[in-house]
Amino acid sequence: MLEYDFVALNTLGLQSALLAALPEVPAADHPGAWLARITEVQREGLFLHDGHIEHAARPLPGLVHALVAQATALVVGDWVIAERNALGETWVTALVPRLNHLARRANDGRRQPLASNIDTALLVMGLDHDFNPRRLERYLAFTRIAGIAPVIVLTKADLADDPEARLAELAARLPAHTPMLAVNALADGARDALAPWLGAGQTVVLLGASGTGKSTLTNTLLATPAQQTGAVRHGDNRGRHTTVARHLFRLPEGACLIDTPGLRTWRPDADEAELSAGFDDIQALAAHCRYRDCQHREEPGCAVRGAVPDDRLRNYHKVMHDARQGRLTMLERKAQTAKWKVISKAAVAHAKAKRGG
Numbered sequence: 522m523l524e525y526d527f528v529a530l531n532t533l534g535l536q537s538a539l540l541a542a543l544p545e546v547p548a549a550d551h552p553g554a555w556l557a558r559i560t561e562v563q564r565e566g567l568f569l570h571d572g573h574i575e576h577a578a579r580p581l582p583g584l585v586h587a588l589v590a591q592a593t594a595l596v597v598g599d600w601v602i603a604e605r606n607a608l609g610e611t612w613v614t615a616l617v618p619r620l621n622h623l624a625r626r627a628n629d630g631r632r633q634p635l636a637s638n639i640d641t642a643l644l645v646m647g648l649d650h651d652f653n654p655r656r657l658e659r660y661l662a663f664t665r666i667a668g669i670a671p672v673i674v675l676t677k678a679d680l681a682d683d684p685e686a687r688l689a690e691l692a693a694r695l696p697a698h699t700p701m702l703a704v705n706a707l708a709d710g711a712r713d714a715l716a717p718w719l720g721a722g723q724t725v726v727l728l729g730a731s732g733t734g735k736s737t738l739t740n741t742l743l744a745t746p747a748q749q750t751g752a753v754r755h756g757d758n759r760g761r762h763t764t765v766a767r768h769l770f771r772l773p774e775g776a777c778l779i780d781t782p783g784l785r786t787w788r789p790d791a792d793e794a795e796l797s798a799g800f801d802d803i804q805a806l807a808a809h810c811r812y813r814d815c816q817h818r819e820e821p822g823c824a825v826r827g828a829v830p831d832d833r834l835r836n837y838h839k840v841m842h843d844a845r846q847g848r849l850t851m852l853e854r855k856a857q858t859a860k861w862k863v864i865s866k867a868a869v870a871h872a873k874a875k876r877g878g
């Protein structure tokens with residue numbers, strides 16, 4: 522029997538769908554095993570929350586190896602089975618299957634796992650010079666692939682000339698029914714506007730480029746109305762206002778907000794096939810192209826070019842290009858550079874030979 526307190530864990534984001542995927546834990550071998558959520562991962566160990574208190578814990582080496590074999594690792598937001606041994610040490614013995622997961626491609630080309638079990642991604646973009654519908658389109662494609670519901674949050678509405686016009690522009694361009702709103706991230710109203718996505722049991726992340734207002738919004742969301750009338754220390758996004766567990770914050774509205782350094786600099790990452798699923802209009806049309814491997818560029822008989830806005834097609838090409846680049850590992854990159862060196866040497870030799878030198 523696995524011990525858990527649904528009401529307490531629901532405030533940490535536990536949902537019924539996750540319970541359905543719980544692994545079998547035989548009571549005889551595992552007395553007192555319990556369910557907990559990871560709130561911080563460090564090099565040596567991690568922190569868990571059971572809905573009441575936080576525990577320092579370590580993953581069983583066997584579990585670590587099993588995850589490495591699957592090119593992943595424990596991250597904030599993961600639900601796990603924990604057990605305490607006779608020495609009073611807490612060990613993570615199993616990972617509950619993830620409902621979804623965000624990872625990014627590190628500079629060395631390796632996949633870096635970031636966070637799991639997220640309901641909603643608030644895609645943050647400023648209504649100032651940062652405003653860029655094409656970037657938003659890419660973020661939307663990526664969150665869709667990850668199985669995370671997107672909400673577009675345009676910040677700096679107070680600085681914009683005509684936020685309504687910008688919203689209309691996006692609504693005309695982006696997939697129908699994409700929730701979007703314009704807010705002043707510094708004002709209480711932002712919390713009210715986002716309330717529908719911040720209920721108990723919900724887990725949210727903020728994604729967006731630097732300077733778009735993620736910290737500002739975090740501070741606004743973390744502050745209870747009473748506390749917000751007091752001075753909110755700028756740059757303090759560690760949420761001193763609420764019961765806070767390191768990188769997983771509980772918002773007054775009931776939701777959990779995951780904020781890890783990796784998520785802050787998250788860049789869309791997925792492979793080409795997954796990515797093109799985010800452009801299903803292009804996929805559907807591509808079936809009618811004359812050539813099966815049509816790139817929708819110059820090919821005759823292309824059913825996509827002309828049927829899709831140029832802008833969207835250009836964005837599609839860019840996303841595919843980025844995906845191909847991102848897939849190159851360090852070794853592949855080295856091999857590629859080496860190949861280029863050989864080719865350019867050969868070209869120089871060839872040129873010399875031609876000059877007769």
Ligand SMILES: Nc1nc2c(ncn2[C@@H]2O[C@H](COP(=O)(O)OP(=O)(O)OP(=O)(O)O)[C@@H](O)[C@H]2O)c(=O)[nH]1
Pocket residue numbers: 676677678679680704705706707729730731732733734735736737738785
């Ligand atoms: N007027 C106004 N200023 C805003 C708003 N949102 C953010 N700002 C300001 O924009 C600047 C950048 O906001 P941050 O919250 O630090 O941006 P960030 O996304 O956290 O940036 P990184 O930490 O670099 O990822 C700050 O000076 C904020 O005060 C808004 O809605 N209205």
Ligand SMILES: [Zn+2]
Pocket residue numbers: 807810811815816817818820822823824825826
């Ligand atoms: Zn085509």
